[in-house]
Amino acid sequence: MPIIGCMTFDPGAAYQVLIARDARFDGRLFVGVTSTGVYCRPICRVRTPLQRNCRFFETPAQAEAASFRPCLKCRPEIAPGAGLPWSVMDASRTLARQAAQELNAQAASGEAASLAALAAKLGVSDRHLRRIFAAEQGVTPMQYLQTRRLLLAKQLLTDSALPVAQVALASGFRSLRRFNAAFAQQYRMSPSRLRGAAGDEPDRADATPDAITLTLAYRAPFDQVALLRFVAQRAIPGIEEVDGTTIRRTLRAGSVAAQPGWVEARFDPSRDRVQLRFAPALAASSARMIAAARRWLDLDAAPAGIDAALVNLPGAPGIRLPGSLDAFELAVRAVLGQQVTVAAARTLARRVVERFGTPLATPWPSLARGFPSPQTLAAATLDSVASLGIVRTRSNALIAMAQAWPALEAAMASPDDFIAALCELPGIGPWTAHYVAMRALGWPDAFPPNDVAVLKAMRLLFGTQNQRDADAQAQAWRPWRAYAVLRLWNSLETPT
Numbered sequence: 001m002p003i004i005g006c007m008t009f010d011p012g013a014a015y016q017v018l019i020a021r022d023a024r025f026d027g028r029l030f031v032g033v034t035s036t037g038v039y040c041r042p043i044c045r046v047r048t049p050l051q052r053n054c055r056f057f058e059t060p061a062q063a064e065a066a067s068f069r070p071c072l073k074c075r076p077e078i079a080p081g082a083g084l085p086w087s088v089m090d091a092s093r094t095l096a097r098q099a100a101q102e103l104n105a106q107a108a109s110g111e112a113a114s115l116a117a118l119a120a121k122l123g124v125s126d127r128h129l130r131r132i133f134a135a136e137q138g139v140t141p142m143q144y145l146q147t148r149r150l151l152l153a154k155q156l157l158t159d160s161a162l163p164v165a166q167v168a169l170a171s172g173f174r175s176l177r178r179f180n181a182a183f184a185q186q187y188r189m190s191p192s193r194l195r196g197a198a199g200d201e202p203d204r205a206d207a208t209p210d211a212i213t214l215t216l217a218y219r220a221p222f223d224q225v226a227l228l229r230f231v232a233q234r235a236i237p238g239i240e241e242v243d244g245t246t247i248r249r250t251l252r253a254g255s256v257a258a259q260p261g262w263v264e265a266r267f268d269p270s271r272d273r274v275q276l277r278f279a280p281a282l283a284a285s286s287a288r289m290i291a292a293a294r295r296w297l298d299l300d301a302a303p304a305g306i307d308a309a310l311v312n313l314p315g316a317p318g319i320r321l322p323g324s325l326d327a328f329e330l331a332v333r334a335v336l337g338q339q340v341t342v343a344a345a346r347t348l349a350r351r352v353v354e355r356f357g358t359p360l361a362t363p364w365p366s367l368a369r370g371f372p373s374p375q376t377l378a379a380a381t382l383d384s385v386a387s388l389g390i391v392r393t394r395s396n397a398l399i400a401m402a403q404a405w406p407a408l409e410a411a412m413a414s415p416d417d418f419i420a421a422l423c424e425l426p427g428i429g430p431w432t433a434h435y436v437a438m439r440a441l442g443w444p445d446a447f448p449p450n451d452v453a454v455l456k457a458m459r460l461l462f463g464t465q466n467q468r469d470a471d472a473q474a475q476a477w478r479p480w481r482a483y484a485v486l487r488l489w490n491s492l493e494t495p496t
Helices: 011-020 060-065 091-106 115-122 126-137 141-159 164-170 176-187 191-197 202-206 224-234 280-296 303-309 327-336 342-356 374-378 382-386 392-403 405-413 415-423 430-440 452-462 467-477 481-491
Strands: 030-033 038-040 054-057 212-217 240-243 246-251 261-268 273-278
Touching: 011 054, 030 060, 038 060, 054 060, 060 141, 091 115, 091 126, 091 141, 091 280, 115 126, 115 141, 126 141, 141 164, 141 176, 141 191, 141 212, 141 280, 164 176, 164 191, 164 280, 176 191, 212 280, 224 240, 224 342, 224 481, 261 280, 273 280, 327 342, 327 392, 327 405, 327 430, 374 392, 374 405, 382 392, 392 405, 405 415, 415 430, 452 467, 452 481, 467 481
Parallel strands: none
Antiparallel strands: 030 038, 030 054, 212 273, 240 246, 246 261, 261 273
């Protein structure tokens, strides 16, 4: 059904998606209804409009640029995203998605966006970026940014108990007056009226002043059992824990936001949603928290395409790629996991946290430490790290990586550049670099070479004998080889 692509929808095919309420297109297709002036997700449960009253869009920004306002029932602001920018091969679309990702991060900054600065960061001219962005997204970068800010405000008004003035600031508006004016102009109602209309929303029952509560949607199916088991097996005591269908963890200052805090994600599989709660101190970083949480839990994945590519691998449908809310923490854990078991790596990580971490207050006594910052480990001596039972070559690798972290962060825009930069450091090879890119960046095509478990699983399943055979077999799984790695690991834990 070739309907996805900016402004190239086949109206007949798109209308069939709407009739079927096909969740595979949730977040990738939006319908504007001319008779109501409202735009919806394709899964919206309101009465299906007549086809002659429907206009189809790829993004909320396109719908709002055409003067449609978001539906209060299906809530387009919580829909899953299109995916990470490097999950596509076309250069123009990759550039547009990278720009959109940067604008998403800027949404709540409150700073005036500079197209020239964004273009310079992406290595192109602002004229070229404006042309490519408009061609791929259907709107200008500034229109896109304004839509993201207004939708974030709508989400905070609907889900959280934040006062309207704080919602304005958290959404990137520098004054309440400007916020009220922009909101009323775009949505034809005041923020307070929207909050009143959202009073019966089920998610608001859990909204409390001691936490920011938001709702995030995902595309079903979702193999939550596998993801929760993966996180639980690797959770560092004092930092992270899994309790039933809930994940909780601390956040050091500088990971997602400038301030330290905590976050909790609770799955609601009956509605294909996740309830996200985080510390009130992180309210100003709500946009970054949402983007980071979506990457952490892989909520923007398109399981239909992934499962189709991995049809010859065992495992339940809806495999997700567990990400990370702290790329530096994940990189440290990857180095600690070199050539040791998961349990041993977890023990070493706990020692690092106990020695170099900082106290951090959370609602849960079991979570009371913040992971050490790059600056802390960069200043550590080799003997102080090695005394934790970490071999000296890995201790040296940890310190070198911490010292190089600012340059490594700058290379994260490209998985290939990031992997190459990591491999230049002492004690870090391709396996570690690919593993970090796989989880910290959410790179869907990562395939850590010479992974003992992967090679064993592939030998059992396909009779491959070495890495060359494994690489040849894995070509059929591109660009989802990282998901194949997870299924291969899981196949060794459960009967196939």
